[in-house]
Amino acid sequence: MTHAVSFQNVTRHFGKTRAVDDVTIDIAQGEFFAMLGPSGSGKTTCLRLIAGFEQPTSGTISIFGEDATGLPPYKRNVNTVFQDYALFPHMTVGENVAYGLMIKGVARADREASAKQALDMVKLSGFDQRRPAQLSGGQRQRVALARALVNEPKVLLLDEPLGALDLKLREQMQEELKHLQRQLGITFVFVTHDQGEALSMADRVAIFNEGKIVQAGPPSEIYERPRSRFVADFVGSSNVMSPEFSKSHGGPEAWVSLRPEKINILTGDQKVVSNQFNAEGRITAIHYQGAMTRVVIDAKGTRLSATLPATSKALAEGQTVRFIWAKDAIVEMEKA
């Protein structure tokens, strides 16, 4: 099967900055693909390269097997949902949604019907006569989505589409986006700096740093088996332990990552079991976070954090505790 989007050694320079540095990746058809990374990591530039707003300095990009290098945006069968939606203020919601069809020369009655259908799909029936300025942020987001989807693109590009929404709305939209993607079967390429969003929505996540993809894989793999300290730190929080610390506590002599939720604290009568490692440390801080409590432990200079279910134990700052983790909770990383 041809890939929906394929990057072959793609590089994009802006002056001396390498915004995208030798990226090679294939995105499968019908995949919900997330590009995750801090700002300036090259993920948005990659999205703009697919849309055609940028052209690669070197390398090739193909969309559904066809070389798209040098092709302007209006000749590509992909559509974008912009970060700030970019709805045209001088048109009604209906005209905004029907814009792509109007450009294609679809007859007025037909395109109005299609626009209505698209608005129904994003639960904005009856909004077609309003102006974008009269809508809330969440509604504008839906209009932007409808405006892109009405063109039946082969690939839908989403540039931090939920960034401007408040938490409740964001969670709701995450669910709806995922549902829409399943329903339509279109390839979604989603750019975000929110790791929770990427993990919960995507089939596959690519982690960007300094213009390169440092790791790509399904969310569980990214989370469970981070290949580098950067990934371990950026995706969820993680305890990164030095080769010395790891070795002296029974682990391999390598940089290892240990997720905070994998650490448990022993109380009075509990014993260390055979497949567990353990260490002693002093509690330096306790942060109550509702459902969870985060405990910061200082183990002879190595700072570790552990998340425990809120009500589990009576702990105090300054207390010395023995804490344990399962042997297989340790993830060996390729580099620091």
Add this chain to the structure above:
Amino acid sequence: MRGLSDLFYKRPGALTAMLLGPPLAWIGIVYIGSLLALLLQSFYHLDDFSGIIIHEFTLSTYGQLFESSNLQTIGRTVAMAAIVTITSAIIAFPIAYYAARFARGKTKALFYLAVMMPLWSSYLVKVYAWKLILAKEGIITWAAGGLGLGGVLDALLTLPVIGGSSLSFSYIGTFLVFLYIWLPYMILPLQAALERVPKNYIEASADLGATPRQTFRTVILPLALPGVIAGSIFTFSLTLGDYIIPQIVGNSRPFIGQAVYTLQGTAGDIPLAAAFTVVPMLIMGVYLALAKRAGAFDAL
């Protein structure tokens, strides 16, 4: 001082009233008031025999506007203003577009300097300079001759209506000077309007399949329209009211401004002068109403 601050803090309305009062009074009395006085004058009429203004309500002064020579003056002025406006919009658009979209840093400073600098020098000096440029012995005739285009220039000047004995005694000359003098007033609002069109609207349009030409027609132009309208208000109304340029450069047939100048001066016919000045106001009113109906202000 403390007491005053407290007063303004507790009653924000007092501060607003104090700050806005004087300028509002100025606008209300000096601007609107004198305009109303002018409007009132236009409903009086001049007694032809005695040369005395009869202070009685009449529409006969407005009736005089419909005499053929006066209608011609109005028609000639409106036509000139329209052509000047359209031409300056066409010339200004690419300049403003370049300045808004592409010029950065020093280039942008240079743009502002180039557009504004002509406004720093005296209007009269510029108009007289143009008279010399356009004169029969001027640089244009000389350059056209040197380039072997003297025939073209002569052919242009023999055209009916717009021609004349030389550029400085023809409507072509009047038009060129109007265009030169008012062009900055079109460029600046247009540039400001284009500056406010975010780049991602253009990208969104391209993303939805529009070629650059389609994007220009369906996104950029409609969003820049308020700027075009603002600019055209300047170029149109300034041309409608100007009486110096057509007096210095052009033929002897008068524009509205000149008619008003003569009527209120030597002729002493204030009512008819007043009636004449109402014409540009009406035209602008109609123009703005039409622009609004065409949706020119929807993007504001």
